Amino acid sequence: MTLQAHDIGLRVRRRSLLDGIDLTLAPAEILGLIGPNGSGKSTLLRLLAGLVRPDSGQVTLDGRRLDQMPRRQIARRIALVAQNAETADRITVRDAVRLGRTPWLDALRPWSDADEAHVARALARVDLAHLGDRDWSTLSGGERQRAHIARALAQNPQILLLDEPTNHLDIRHQLEVLDLVADLGLSTVIALHDLNQAMRCDRLAVLQHGVLTAIGPPEEVLRADILARVFGVQATVLIDSHDGSRLMRFQPIG
Amino acid sequence: MTGPILAALLALTAASAVGAQPTEYPLTLDNCGHQLIFPARPDNVVSIGQTTTEILYALDQADRMAGNSLWFNAVLPELQDQDAGVERISDNTPSFESVVNKRPGFVPTMFEWMIGAQGAVGTREQFADLGITAYVMPTDCHGKDNLVGSDGTRIAPFDIQTLWDSIGQMAIIMDAQDRGSALIADLQAREAAVVERAGAMNIPDASAAVWFSSAEMELDPYMAGGMGVPAWMLERLGLRNVVTSDEEWPTVGWETVARADPSVLVIARMDRRRFPADDVDEKLRFLRSDPVTSQMTAVKKDRIVILDAEAMHASIRLIDGLEALADAMNGLSR
Amino acid sequence: MTADVGVHAARRLRAPPWLWVPLLIVAAPLLGAAMGETPIPLSTVWQALANQILGAGYALDPIDQGIIWSYRLPRALVAGACGAGLAISGLVLQTLLRNALADPYLLGISAGASTGAVLVVIAGLGGGLVPMSAGALLGALAAFGLVVGLARLSGGGTSARGAAQIVLAGIAGSQLFNALTSFIIARSANAEQARGIMFWLLGNLSGVRWEDVGLALTAVVIAVGTAFWHVRALDAFTFGTQSAASLGVPVGRVQAALVLATAAATAVMVSITGAIGFVGLVVPHAARFLVGSRHARLVPVTALIGMVFLIVADVVARILVPGQTLPIGVVTALIGAPAFAVILVRARCAP
Structure with a gap:
């Protein structure tokens, strides 16, 4: 299943938010989306999820235009974990994950044991099975993020879109979430802030002012000239003597 | 007396x-x-x-x-x-x-x-x-x-x-x-005369209710309260007001009025046309068609008295109203 | 394993409440028929109903018979329909707007419906061809559009920070439409206090007759039915509009259908009874407290509690002051305002 953006653009009140973006998500690939604040990462994810229709160009799923597919059909294939999705409702973790089955249910196809099995599997996959009956409000930030991912998994999607899933988490939970995403084996687009974390992706796409300025393997994209131009930082590459992996240190350009 | x-x-x-x-x-x-x-x-x-x-x-x-x-x-x-x-x-x-x-x-x-x-x-x-x-x-x-x-x-x-x-x-x-x-x-002389005339009719335990208007035809009506001017008129002529509220013009449910079943029903005539029920013909139509009020004694026996609204104010017309009410009672006793 | 426990627990919980549905739907209006301004013995009430429904032929005072069958029973049925309709409207608005304080009264929708109704009835808009409830519906939709638009313009909308904005916009909308209603009545008023305004601002069930029952029941069945049809979509709004959309809910269509159905219910209720406050605000919270946040249970329970609440409130309104009936809005406000305070405090304590 391939998700493609063909020369898409979006304008709001005459301001261009995204312009001329071409992108293909390969099967089972993890594509990292990086760029400074306000560069259009969240907007691009919403367009890829079919929540917002582009003003120009189109997003296709296996060659079919997203804006011509019923929303329910999209939701069976693409799951989005947005930022700041919160609730004040008294709701259990399992009930929250059950919401992921919404696109598969209707009046003629009510809740079944198969749906319950999907929910159980999704909870187990993110290691939250033991917290299923807990109240949502009692979860920590990391647990909530994992529960959101479980809800997305319950949709049984082939494509997962994640908007800065490590935001506001402590470092251990950040790593847990990233490990989890890496292990899922789904085609994934993940917006990230931390460039060192971004290096774990298969490919990286760099957004600046709504324009895709670079796309490719991390070591090609995270070059000194691109980092200087897009993020305004000077990067020094360090090698971790522990396992030989590359790390970057950043300093603002004077 | x-x-x-x-x-x-x-x-x-x-x-x-x-x-x-x-x-x-x-x-x-x-x-x-x-x-x-x-x-x-x-x-x-x-x-x-x-x-x-x-x-x-x-x-x-x-x-x-x-x-x-x-x-x-x-x-x-x-x-x-x-x-x-x-x-x-x-x-x-x-x-x-x-x-x-x-x-x-x-x-x-x-x-x-x-x-x-x-x-x-x-x-x-x-x-x-x-x-x-x-x-x-x-x-x-x-x-x-x-x-x-x-x-x-x-x-x-x-x-x-x-x-x-x-x-x-x-x-x-x-x-x-x-x-x-x-x-x-x-005015006092006319009051004394009409009171005497009503007393002579000698109607035992007669009760009455005074309907001014209603905000909507079927809503609870505005009825004369137990201590206002209309109540004084009724009392003066020996009629008992079935409404006992202290308010000047309280809203009283038709259920309460119908179950009290007054012997006489007084309805107000006025030039005002804010509510449909301001029209005395509408009042009569309602009384005779509603499943409950149509069963009231005063309606069945046509003991309905029409009185000018201004005659229910404490005014120089008050005694006119008293006389009109007594005239109507005279008709009732026959 | 844990999943199984959850399912069984859910089934155990679900079975008994369904028995309450037919029981309450029958029992609550009977209570309304049995209690009123004047005391009528229960046996008389029963005989009157038997006469009408079963053709029993008990010899009864025709006034008692008429009071129970023509006044009290339709009044109780409309009160129940009105309570259920307003409560469902409140629930749907709270869910769609992600706002615990949303309700047709607070958001000015009832006020807008009053203005629409008064425009038709008193100002004669439509030349007698437009039914009052149609005017009320237009007023309700206009008010809803105005309030949501104002909230959006002031940086609100359905986001978290929009919560205060939409309530503020609702207050502004209510004030505006109540003022318009007062203005329309006062303009056509004569040399008397404009007491008719009280009816439109506070609600009154005393004028209800059998002709109103069909309209009220239709409106409430449509509103509850629409909400029930969309229970999964409503659940999907738990984490916001965008989350609902990403779960495959056609957000725009669902919102339009639900807002239209609930605005229509509100408008019909307002055109029959005037604006009654606090039902739509308080009842959904009571229902959530009892059965949690899933709409499959929340929708029927909210409708049931709303129905019982308004029938009981109407009984209280009729017997609280002997020989005189209070506007029902006074009773619902007396109960609703403290409950509202509890909701506010709880909302603050919530994480």
């Missing part, structure tokens, strides 16, 4: 009429707990309310009036000539400025909700600040709290003496005490 007492009362009033003196100014008098001072006989009187207007006409004071307002029915036929010479400022509530613009020496009103703490026209203080003396008829302030309930709430039953006081005070203020005494004496 009340005959001798009334006769005595009448004699008293007649005596005072004979001894009526010209008013001496400056005049000081108490009005609803407020002390009023009139340095001289007032000019440019502006009346707020049909009742005060018609009292002034009956006292022959039209030439001293600069305006009238707040009308419910057409002016009494015998007062039409006087009315022709006075400007009608407003059919309804006049604005404060339209009143004070006439430079009035005296502003009487029939309702405290026109001039009072929550006066629709203004407060007494607002008028006093401009050196204008406002006056509220004692009928609307004695034994009545006008800050409770939509038309005020009676603390004590309506007392006809407050009407005589109102006429008497307005006569003193206008230096028309002879005419005032004669007017009061005439």
